[in-house]
Structures are given as C-alpha cells and as structure tokens.
Amino acid sequence: MPTPSRAKRPARPRRKTYHHGDLKRALRDAATRLLAERGGDGLTLREAARLVGVNHAAAYRHFADKRALLAAVAEEGYAALARRMRDADAGTARADVAERLRRIGTAYVEFARAEPALFGLMTGPRLNEDGRFPAVEQALQQGVDALEAPLRDGQAAGVLRAASIEGQALTLLTLIHGYAALVLTRRIHVKPARIGEYLGTLLEPLLRGLSR
Amino acid sequence: MPTPSRAKRPARPRRKTYHHGDLKRALRDAATRLLAERGGDGLTLREAARLVGVNHAAAYRHFADKRALLAAVAEEGYAALARRMRDADAGTARADVAERLRRIGTAYVEFARAEPALFGLMTGPRLNEDGRFPAVEQALQQGVDALEAPLRDGQAAGVLRAASIEGQALTLLTLIHGYAALVLTRRIHVKPARIGEYLGTLLEPLLRGLSR
DNA sequence: ACCTGAACACCGTTCAAGT
C-alpha cells in the first residue's frame, strides 16, 4: 500500500529540544483539543503531552497537577463563552430588551451544545469543589456582565423595574444556566432548532416579573 | 495498644462464598457510600468490590461497566431527592404558594449541599452524555411532579395564571436547578444559612410573572 | 532551568479457570 497524502497529522515541526517553546500554552491547547475531539474521558495529561511531543512528566514543570491543567482549559473556555454572549448582543441595540436577553441566553446554551465536554468541565463538579481555582469562580462574572447592558437599557427606558442590575442579571443567568445544564444532560428534551425559542418561553414569565 | 471498641467498621459477617447475597445491591450501596465519604474521584469499581469483600471482576456479572454502576447509584439518588422535595411540602397545605415552592426548592438545594458528590454524579456531564440510561433522564420528572401540587392549588385559588402546570413546574425547576448547580460550584456565594432565603429572592420575580 | 526515563501505585476491562 503506497503512502497517500496522509491528510491527518500534518508533520508538525517537532524539534528535538522543546527548550524554548511555550510549553504551558501548548499543553493547554492540546488539552482543549482533546476535550473537543474525544470528550471528557479522553482528556489525559499523558495524551496531551504526547500530542505536543513531550514527555508527560514535563507537564509538572508548568502545572501542579492535572486539575491545574483542567482549570487553565476552563478559564479559556469562560473567556470564549463571555465573548459569544457579548457578540450576541452586538449591533442589536434597537431590539427590545426581552429579545436581546433571549439572544444572549441562547448564545450561552449554544456554546454548551457546541462544546459539551468543555462546558461540562467548566461547570461540572470535579474542577473546583475545594475552591482551589478562584479565577474559575470569577470567570462567570464576565457572562453576567454581558446581561447587564440590556438590563440597564430596559431600566432607562422604563420597561424594567428599577432594581439591582446585578441581582436581575444573576437571576437571569441562573435560569439560563439551569436550562443549558438540563438540556445538555437530556433532562429537558428540545429539538436543537427550537432551543432558543424554548428559552424565550422560559424567560417570559421571569421578564414579566421583572417589568413594571 | 489494646483493642478498644472499634466503633467503625463493625465486623461485617463476611462469608467466604457470596453465592447467595444480593451482590448487585451490595455493590450499588458500597458505591453510594464511597461517593459520600470520599467524593467523586474516590468512587472506584475496584474499591466498591473491596468494601463488599468480593473480587472486582465479579461486578461485571451485574453491571455492564462502571458507568452502569454509576447510573444505578444516580437513580437511587433521584428517588431520594424526590422524596425530600415531597417531604418539604408535607403538612404545609395552608402556607401560601410562594412559600411552599420556596421550601420545595430549598429541599432541592439542601440535598445538593448535603450530598455534593452524589448530586454531581446525578447532574454531571459524565453519566449520560450518550443517552444510555433513559431511567436517569426520566428520574428528574419525580422532582418536577413535586412542584405541581402547589401550582395546582395556586391556580385553583386564582393567584396563579391559568397555564400549563407542567410548563410552570419545569420553569421553576430550571431556576432551582441552576441555583443549586451554581451554589455548589461556588459560582454564586451565599452563606449556608441564607441559601433558602436567597432562593426566595430569585423566585420572587418569576412567581410575580406567573401570577395573574 | 527545563526536560527525560524509569518507577510506583493505582485504574477499568477481559477471560480462562474454578466451584
């Protein structure tokens, strides 16, 4: 069998000494890729090192243990999630508040659906049960922030009750997160095409309660 | 050192042949205990077999693999959770609807706090990503059911809008679950003594929106 | 300073063999 093009594994320039590369970032990126391609159980410290072409023990020079590597992956994930939420509200200044909030929430759920293993890591139980990675805890705040712009506009326009923006944002995010978690674990069954629509149904009574 | 009372590990009657015992149940119970005592990473198929006093390979006669054992543990957990939710609404028929719903929701969150590893298994990403255990998916319905009694009473009394009871219950559970998940993973910081109180704050606008 | 090689104590899973 003659060797065809070998589309996969495109002949990485594998130096013999990795002495200068940014191994920390390389390991984190490899771990992120593993998570996306093979799911939560496929993310292995040894396999990430293998992908980078380095001895697995070298990872311990840059991460205290496997969980520290996972935390780094999760942090990056939170940044990406917040970006998607902000993007969902870009250029929609004229849409009404309910619609804007629904779009931001849909971005949250769609992120979870597009990257289920990453989302599972970010929000799952294993990562931070002992509070070792405060950065991960605070990362969600960026997402809460994304909800605040439409809430502020809504209060200014007089359609929303005057109340703590942060409180309103947290209430909304709690519902959105619960929805994402339940959809992802198949506790709520919604057709993929209807995910945003059903979120609107869930948000409706809450927004009515937040209105004046 | 003379042997004192040895309060722990009360000399289980360990037969040499396990041929008759209900090994399936014994393994499931041991796994549940491991989860409670050592957390998610401490739950090992081999260790569960060790606790029961049986060769670990024997587990494969009763469970297809480790995940099947985890699913059995999770199912039992859902039954316990639903029981707590129903108990929280027992003998409170005269309390108002909002208060009853808040109590049921608090039972949900307190269960999660009391059994964090079990709750993490039940709701976490690892268990059922491929839909292999439909029983686990449906188990949450028992919890949703517990919310329906107060909702029915509220609609009958005319304080709640006439609408799908199931829809209202699912909306409430989504918010409650999101709250439990975020509290458990330290994304929301609430003092333990204030957990039920803050749930009330979260539920308030939603219930206002569900009211006529 | 950064990485390798080898070792340690574990896993989940499989399978022939025992009773």
Added chain:
DNA sequence: ACCTGAACACCGTTCAAGT
C-alpha cells in the same frame, strides 16, 4: 450461574538523572 486469578493497557504522580 456466579465468582476468582491473572493479565492487559492504560492512568496520575514522583524523582533521580541528563542537558
């Protein structure tokens, strides 16, 4: 039918040793 023993292919973590 149900369980044991031994093996296999993996892990995460540690540590002396190399450059």
